[in-house]
Amino acid sequence: MRDLETIDTIGVVGAGTMGSGIAQVAATSGYDVVMRDVKEEFVENGFDAIESSLDRFVSREKMDRSTADAVTERIAGTTELDDLADCDFVVEAAVEDMDVKQDVFADLDAVVDDDVALATNTSTLSITTIASATDREEEVVGLHFMNPVPVMKGVEVVVGEKTDRAVVDFAHEFAEELGKETWESDDKPGFVTNRILMPWINEGIRAYDEGVADKEDIDTGMKLGTNVPMGPLELADHIGLDICLDASQTLHEELGDRYKPAYLLKRKVDAGDLGKKTGEGFYEYD
Structure with missing residues (x-):
């Protein structure tokens, strides 16, 4: 799906530093989020990181407590990839390993609807190679958030060899909807x-x-x-x-x-x- 108005639920694969941060900013922007990792303890650690981050925003008076609580309530945690089946857009933030990412994308390709775009938060790995593990290469795009995600404004949109222009434009629009500013890179090592x-x-x-x-x-x-x-x-x-x-x-x-x-x-x-x-x-x- 390439229309922001049709996006209600965001899937995030990975509950580490980047994944939990992406889940937090998506939920802060009003989206429902399904945050998945391979172990329950990783999911719990992700929620701990989100709560600590929100607490800092509250203590600095950048957010009130009721808003912070609402953000947490919009995030569901899971260890099951199948729980992402109804997501309208999925962002992968797993470990920076090509084999892992290709496995994740192959599994996502089988789980989510055919018209759902898939993004990877990779900072150096080839979008084209990651996308080749799927049957929807034109729907795969790089969406490289900066760390810490809730604080840093920048997001790098990376265009794979077969990424459809409409998906690239959607990636820019989605990141901007989260309050970020974007720039674009070709799929070259390290991007910009x-x-x-x-x-x-x-x-x-x-x-x-x-x-x-x-x-x-x-x-x-x-x-x-x-x-x-x-x-x-x-x-x-x-x-x-x-x-x-x-x-x-x-x-x-x-x-x-x-x-x-x-x-x-x-x-x-x-x-x-x-x-x-x-x-x-x-x-x-x-």
């Missing part, structure tokens, strides 16, 4: 955002590892020198060092040595210091 962002983060890590400056000065220099809200090391911690590494490795495989991950990034991930979500990355967090 990560193609440019990951080398910036990796070079910041290399500068720190090679003793150019301490981490605080690197981040401060980039914030004051380029007018960005976070420097590369702080931003990497907030994204998740494992996610940065995965994205960098994908780009390295596709585009060559200019995208080679920094050694210190790999070492941090191997040590389990993944950033803010684990309490320690390049910085320590409460």
Whole structure:
């Protein structure tokens, strides 16, 4: 379906950081949401993340308590993919792994109605390759939200080889309905955002590892020198060092040595210091 007026229920596959955020903003915009993950504990963690996010909005007086409660009530959690059968639009936000995503899309293709568009929140993987697992390649589009989804305004719309223009236009309209601003990218590795962002983060890590400056000065220099809200090391911690590494490795495989991950990034991930979500990355967090 490509008309916003016909969209009532949104399916979200994945209840992690991105999936729960997408579910929250969709419900905040008045849609009913079915949020699915493979384990009940993952679904519960997703609801915990949504409630914490809404609590912050309430405490900052950006939302009243009754509105926050209504948002939560519009979201249903499930571990069954079949529960997405009646959704009018589905956004996948599963782990950034091509085999996983293709399996999810093949299953969704068999579950939802033939005229339902499917979006993937992938940040680096090919929309065309993901879509090839379905019999509706023209109905598959990239819808790359920025993290944290409830706060960040940007959404990257990515056009696969066979994506129908009407589906692309619908993706823009849907994201804008959620209060976001969009830009469009062809289905090239890393799209716009990560193609440019990951080398910036990796070079910041290399500068720190090679003793150019301490981490605080690197981040401060980039914030004051380029007018960005976070420097590369702080931003990497907030994204998740494992996610940065995965994205960098994908780009390295596709585009060559200019995208080679920094050694210190790999070492941090191997040590389990993944950033803010684990309490320690390049910085320590409460």
